Amino acid sequence: MATVLEPTTTTEDIVDAEVVEESGLLRRPKATTGVWSWLTTVDHKKIGILYGITSFTFFLVGGSEALLIRLQLARPNGTVLSADAYNQVFTMHGTTMVFLVVMPLSAAFFNYLTPLMIGARDVAFPRLNAFSYWTFLFGALLINSSFLLGGAPNGGWFGYAPNTSITFSPGHNIDFWIFGLQILGIASTVSAVNFIVTILNLRAPGMTLFRMPVFVWMTLVSSFLMLFAMPVITIALFLLMFDRLFGANFFNTAAGGNPLLWQHLFWLFGHPEVYILILPAMGIVSEILPVFSRKPLFGYPVVVFSGIAIGFMGWGVWVHHMFAVGLGPVAVSAFSVTTMLIAVPTGVKIFNWIATMWRGSLRLSTPMLFAIGFVAMFTIGGLSGVTHAVSPHDRQQTDTYYIVAHFHYVLFGGSLFGIMAGIYYWWPKIFGYALSERLGKLQFWLWFIGFNVTFGPFHLLGLAGMPRRIYTYPKHMGWDFWNLVASIGAFVIAFSVLIFLYNVMHSRKVRNVVGDDPWDGRTLEWTLPTPVPAYNFAVVPTVHGVDDFWHQKYTEDEQGRLVKLPPQEAQADDVDPASIHLPSPSYYPLIASFGLPIMAYAMIYGAYLVAVFGGIVIIGALYAWALEPSAEPHDDHEGGGGGDGADPGDTGSEGAAAVEEVDA
């Protein structure tokens, strides 16, 4: 063990690295601006922005699909979409919003914020981080390319086998879904490992686990959920792939295959996935509410423990997705109870958020409006969730629009409200100017009203018996009015998104520069200059408590009133940024991940030799990657440690820790 921890900087390392550079396939990329700088970047901030822009683009795609669905259902006997097109559109709407929007939008915040909030210079494995992003992008493009290549996936986001087996779903639609999700699963697993290691290993001095911002805690919990949930769907997809491509019998009922296997595997992944989608938003809101209430988060440890409890209990509730399957009274009762129990930590959080605002001096800026909207809407979604836990009631709701109402209240009313709050809150830190408050508030109200007008009626439609996933419905079912209302609401939401886009363009032009700490923040990212320098912290901070930055700015007098402290002298002046060693950009993450879609297309079209070629691309790139040092040696003494682990996936000492050196 002792050998492990010793500094490994020796002259050998430097010689080693230089030899590699000469013999390497590609010269080390040097660009710091322009397209190449983005293609080869390993900077967590740039990768965060890439995640954000890409997933927001897919939000527009998934949103357009939603509008098509609402156009089709606005009137009885709609003719906008055929039954087949409807199946594709609703499948891709769900798949896109879960895997290509909410997960990667959360990843955008993980990437940009986690190192800043824990006082690190980058994530533990910067190149793996780039690999995760490119893999996500290629997986997303692969799934969506199916629209142009004979038809998109049409088996629902849950892809129930044997409906998705080759007998009932001939054509490549489902194959695109399988391989796309496999690739996205790789991206999620790799980034889960990266963020777990980053948070556990790279915290600044004094940043103990229970001094971390709640957002970082929620990043950690959802990373663990991803780590353990993704392999389960990976296996489910593998089994389905073997059935479809190689004639296996996993879901072939004639040969004794059991459709329940798919449902168990899918929901054993699927329910933790729900928490993967909501916990990051909970983290964001837990950052925003204290800042705009000018009070610390009420019951910080309780909020954290509730998040951890949700992470554990999330593994014991999946069967509530299967109450109508017929598993028998014991299983159904047990999972009813666990589902009711998981509402407890969630409820605890809601009360903590409310108590944070209680008697605070509230500022109703746009981020705060979205955060309060989150608390209110998520509470409604949570309550309808508890009604599903009551299994006799659930039997009535299963496969109706009531369920659709519930999960939109938690995923849109929850996750997306939280993410919008985060976008407005951190925008000035990320881009150096604030978004317009006037347009932001207009967007919020349209978004809030549009959301409730769209999804509120779904409760009524569901209770009136309207089934999910039907592409049209006859007149005189009593569903006409509320469907029309919901469709109008959907276009109100779309309008509010247009206002957001206009806000971005407008604010870019106006460039309202608001400084480094516009909201009077509490966490470390607000101590940094804007725009954040590539190395984040000139001097790695030492942390003394929760909300450390706040306590540098304010103290309390005897009556408990806030007293502003004189600003502290920045200590960073005497640090020469050139002496701070950062991981160098690299081509290999991009090349390695490019092998994945090659393999996937080859598998879909049965060109197995091409698949082998794709595999060679991946392995070759990983070898070149492993032999390339994480940071190029400069003229000083730091060798950066060669990233030459033999397992290319777990490349050698790539850590930002390895380069976290300041010549003060």
Add this chain to the structure above:
Amino acid sequence: MSTTTVDEHGGDDHGHVTNTGLSNEKLAMWTFLGSECLLFGALISTYLLYRGKSVSGPTPKDIYDIPYTSVSSFVLLMSSLTMVLALAAIQRGDHRRLRVWLLATALLGATFISGQVYEFTSFIREGLTIKTNVFGSSFFVLTGFHGVHVTLGIVMLLSLWSMSMRGKLPEEKAEVVEIAGLYWHFVDVVWIVIFTVVYLIPSN
């Protein structure tokens, strides 16, 4: 834990000291192996679910050759021993023995894989393929998946061996061998579970 790092971070330690005391790479491998547990867990569960559920033969009873598989399992288990010896060698600075034990480990792994290839082909000759029944599907996918893991491990070991041959695996990097060893031992342990569940527990 992290309080002990306060001074170290400020000092000129090149940042190699982490909050947990584990290097990033080793922690990443442990984390990754945690994920792998669920991967194999799901596959093993699938196999167990389909035990005795095939509607046509051949069944495990008709086809398993327990003594044969016991021998190849023993070979794989022995490779964990040689892996430990390889790590001990590099920690002592004995690079010659490191290379010997790395090669021995890879060779034992390759023997196991050859045994698996032979087993697969003889099963196919006897009429069991992935298409035959749910036993065939779950057997081939589970053991094949494990075989792919062993094969990747062999590639890893040979890469380490070639690095050492070129003098690029100095003692300070003994941890790289340790991390590869973690993966290798994990794959072995998984095989013990698979061997027990798939071969030894009798099924009808």
